[in-house]
Amino acid sequence: MLRRHPSHPTRALVATVVATGVVACGALLATAPQWVGLAGSRPFVWTVPFRLPVALGTAALAGVAGLAGLRFRRVLPAALVLAVAAGTSLAVTLGRGAGAGELPPAAPGDVTVLAANVFVAAADPAAVAALALRDNADAVSLPESTQAYADDVAARIEAGGGARMQVFFAADRGDGRGTYGTALLVSEALGTYRPTGELANGFKAVVTAAPVSGRGPVLAAAHTAAPVTALLPQWRRETAAVAAWCAATPGALLAGDLNATLDHPGLRLSGSCVDAGRETGTGARGTWPARVPAALGATIDHALADGDAWRAVGSRVEALRGSDHRALVTRWRPVG
Numbered sequence: 001m002l003r004r005h006p007s008h009p010t011r012a013l014v015a016t017v018v019a020t021g022v023v024a025c026g027a028l029l030a031t032a033p034q035w036v037g038l039a040g041s042r043p044f045v046w047t048v049p050f051r052l053p054v055a056l057g058t059a060a061l062a063g064v065a066g067l068a069g070l071r072f073r074r075v076l077p078a079a080l081v082l083a084v085a086a087g088t089s090l091a092v093t094l095g096r097g098a099g100a101g102e103l104p105p106a107a108p109g110d111v112t113v114l115a116a117n118v119f120v121a122a123a124d125p126a127a128v129a130a131l132a133l134r135d136n137a138d139a140v141s142l143p144e145s146t147q148a149y150a151d152d153v154a155a156r157i158e159a160g161g162g163a164r165m166q167v168f169f170a171a172d173r174g175d176g177r178g179t180y181g182t183a184l185l186v187s188e189a190l191g192t193y194r195p196t197g198e199l200a201n202g203f204k205a206v207v208t209a210a211p212v213s214g215r216g217p218v219l220a221a222a223h224t225a226a227p228v229t230a231l232l233p234q235w236r237r238e239t240a241a242v243a244a245w246c247a248a249t250p251g252a253l254l255a256g257d258l259n260a261t262l263d264h265p266g267l268r269l270s271g272s273c274v275d276a277g278r279e280t281g282t283g284a285r286g287t288w289p290a291r292v293p294a295a296l297g298a299t300i301d302h303a304l305a306d307g308d309a310w311r312a313v314g315s316r317v318e319a320l321r322g323s324d325h326r327a328l329v330t331r332w333r334p335v336g
Contacts, residue, residue: 002071004324014324018078020078020081023078023081023082024081024085025105026057027081027082027084027085027086027093028085029044029084030047030054030057030058030085031051031054031055031058031085031088031089032085032088032089033047033048034263034264034265034268035047035158037143037265038266039263040232040236040264040265040266041231042229044193045227045232045264046227048167048261048263048264049260049261049263049264049298049299049300050270050296050297050298051089051092051093051261051263052090052091052093052098052284052286052295053296055086055089055090055093056086058082058085058086058089059082059083059086059087059090061082062080062082062083062085062086063079065078065079065082065283066079066083066115075328080269091127093284094118094284096262096277096281096283096284096299097109097277097280097281097282097283097284097285098282098285098287098294099281099282099285100218100282100285100294100316100317100318101277101281101285101314101315101317102314102316103135103313103314103315103316103329103331104313104314104331106136106331107276107333109333109334110331110333110334111138111139111190111216111217111253111310111315111332112135112136112137112138112139112329112330112331112332112333113136113137113138113139113140113141113253113255113303113329113330113331113332114128114131114132114135114139114140114141114255114327114328114329115140115141115143115221115256115257115302115303115327115328115329115330116128116131116140116141116143116170116256116320116323116325116327116328117142117143117144117223117256117288117301117323117324117325118142118143118144118145118149118320118322119134119144119322119323119324119325120144120180121144121145121146121148121149121180122322122323123320123321123322124151124320124321124322125149125152125153125156126154126156127320127321127322128140128142128156128320128327129153129157129160129162130160131318131320131327131329132153132157132162132185133157133160133161133162135316135329135331136162136215137187137329138163138186138189138190138216139184139185139186139187139190139219139221139253139255140153140157140165140183140184140185140221141182141183141184141221141222141255142182142183142184142185142221143182143205143221143222143223143256143257144172144180144182144223144257145169145180145181145182145183146179146180146181147167147169147181147183149183150152150167150169150185151167151184153165153185153243154167154185156268157185159214162187162204162246163187163188164187164188165185165186165187165188166185166186166187166188166192166193166209167183167184167185168183168184168185168186168193168207168209168221169181169182169183169184169207170182170183170200170205170206170207171205172204172205172223173203173204173205174304180205181205181223182204182206182207182221182222182223182256183207183221184204184207184209184219184220184221184290186209186219187310189214190211190214190215190216190217191212191213191214191215191216192211192212192213192214193209193210193216193219194209194210194212194217195207195208195209196208196209196210196219198220198245199220199222199241199242199245203224203238203330204223204224204225204234204238205222205223205239205292206220206222206223206224206242206256207220207221207222208220208245216235217249217251217252217253217309217310218249218250218252218253219252219253220242220245220252220254220255220256221254221255221256222242222255222256222257223256223257223258223259224238224239224242224257224258224259224260224266225238226259227259227260227264232240235259235260235266236265236266238266239258239259239260239264239266239267240265241263242254242258242266242304243266243267243268243269243270243273244270244305245307246269246273246304246305247269247271247272247273247306248268248271249306250298250306250308250309251306251309251310252304252305252306252309253305253306253310253332254303254304254305254306255301255302255303255304255328255330256301256302257288257300257301258300258301258302259300260300261298261299261324262275262278262283262299263301267302269304272306272307272308273304273305273306273307274304274305274306274307274310275302275304276302276303276304276305276312276314276315276328276330276332277299277302277315277317277328278305279311279312279315280312280313280314280315280330281315282299282315282316282317282328283299283336284299285297285299285317285326286298286299286317286326287299287300287301287315287325287326287328288300288301288316288324288325288326289324289325290319290320290323290324290325290326291324294326297326301325301326301327301328302328303328303330305332307335308333308335309334309335310332310333310334311332311333311334311335312330312331312332312333313331313332313333314330314331315328315329315330315331316328316329
């Protein structure tokens, strides 16, 4: 009579451990590729900006695996791993803040900065000027602008009762005609400014300006290369250089479309450089694309500062008529 050999429990355990390990690796790569140094590499460079959708998708898989685990107990460890990965990612996202934010009343010495990618000058200039006037912006960063568009916004601000704006413009080096670029508008209330030309060589479009007189800080408006396949090396270099400039420039304030989130390697801020969104509760509020709910978008528009000189006291992310980006308004207060 033939005897049936019982299945080996060790073999089943090993299979469960291996399968759970594979699921854990997949969950890590999906929800936190930055932890293993892959957030700047394909395809993770394109998934890491969308933390909430990825976390929700992972949570859904955890739920499906949990239901399957009611019948097949070996699936339960994988379900638990997926749930932990999703929960951790959600906690980080919520910790950065996904709310629209708000600005406190301005105090003496505060500097308010508006960053608005105007979508190759398609955004309504009246809407940009209205935002600047409402919040009494001292500096305005306008990626994807033209010189004429920036001049128009400056004129509208002055006509609306705001301060006269000095306009600085840097053409996009990716635009062969030199038509589009990034503009920096600086209120004369901060003093008289001059362009410094820092970060200009080889960059997409960055404008830096320093005060010749007055109380104002060193300012920059930036638009880095996008992380498309052909531009990944340039994108890595530019985002890292912008963050390094922030950390190395005493009293600096910088704002614009940086085409990166705080999880990308270029914006792992070091030294005294701080991000206004993370400091004030809008660090996970999506600024692009504007056509999807902000909670599901990518936070790629930022305001950075030398944290030894400035403290972010408020920020707000809101729609901008005609643009594919949301605008970011931040208020900075001198330290000490």
